[in-house]
Amino acid sequence: MKVTVIGGTGLIGSQLVTALRAAGHDVVPAAPSTGVDLLTGVGLDEVIEGADTVVNVSNSPTFDEASPAFFRTTVGNLLAAGERAGVRHQVALSIVGVDRVPQLDYYRAKTLQEELLRGGPTPYSIVRATQFFEFMDAVMSWTADDRTVRLPATPVQPIATADVVAALADVTTGPPLNGILDVAGPDVFPLDELGRLTLAVRQDARTVVTDERAGMFAAVEGDVLTAGPDARPAPTRYEDWLRTG
Template identity: 70%
Template sequence: MKFAVVGGTGLIGSRVVRKLAEAGHEAVPHSLSTGVDVLSGQGLDAALAGADVVVNLTNSPTFDDDSPAFFRTSMENLIAAAERAGVGHFVILSIVGVDQVPELDYYRAKTLQENLLEQGAVPYSIVRATQFMEFMDAVLSWTADATTVRLPRTPIQPIAAADVAAAVADVAAGPPLGGILDVAGPDVYPLDELGRLTLTFRGDGRSVTTDDTAGMFAAVPGSVLTAGRGARIAATRYTDWLENA
């Protein structure tokens, strides 16, 4: 099969392209660097020509109230181009629990992205992943100073980017789900404990203070960012990933 992987040069996209190619498929990465602009629509028709499947892994450049406009425009352009090209399967990557955190602009934007795909005419699959292990450093930086990192006790179920890409590639190569698959790492941690584990492993002398008002994840209610029944649980544990990162 031929796959058009839009956003195919990024953290997940490059891995998805590699996984699909290893399975014997033709997987073509597309991005701004290859002349494809999902906001203007430039290059989309050429990118999707002859594709059996489109995998959209593009992301908003911001996490603020500008992000809904990005996802609305990009999805409307991509869906229209997929319909013109006769694409039979449209896959996106989203976030576990995304529709349960309306307080966050970015999560509302990703929910909008899902809704647009569901309302379109192209058969689809949505892969929702828990928080990437690779993003832990960014999370720590949001509420850190020279000596302390403040983190809430929000339950997190981290997953390695390689495992996310494997799940996306598997779903893309199969029949459209017409729904959602959750994927997650094997272990759940309170975010403050995950921060302590990370700093200790790296020999970082900063301490973690539990603060349930600190950072973006303070807005998350309960355990909505952890996987429920029916989720695909990946093998990579956070401690093992730390040792090999």
């Protein structure tokens, strides 16, 4: 199978390229560094030519009100190029609960991405993942100083990117779902407790202060960022990942 991975040099994309190649597939990574510009469409036709499946793990350069325009343009370009090339399966990576957090610009943008893919001309699959283990440092940095980290108690169900890649690889090489697969880590944590665990394992002396107004996830109500019973469970536990990472 020939697969083009849009965003194929990033955190998820580079791992997916490696995994698919190890399974014997012909994989082409596409990114600005390989001469592909999703916003203008430059390089798309060339990199998609002959592909059976296209996987889009690209991301908006910002998480603000500009992000919907990014996805509107890039998904349109990608679907049009795929139709010209005869692509039979379009796969996109999204976020668990993305359509239940309209307060966040970026989540509205990702919801738009899903809607455009569903309304496109090609059979599709959407893989929604919970928050990545690897993003915890960034989440804490938004509201941290030398002594404290302020975090809300928002429930999250974090997942290792390696487990996300495994799910993406299975979906990519299978028939189109024409629907959504949720993938999630094995454990649910209040975000503030996850911060405390992270600092404790790393022997970081800072204190986590519970603050329901702190950071992006303060806008999230209830447990919408956790997966339901039909989600594909991932095996890697956060504390094990922390201790071996």
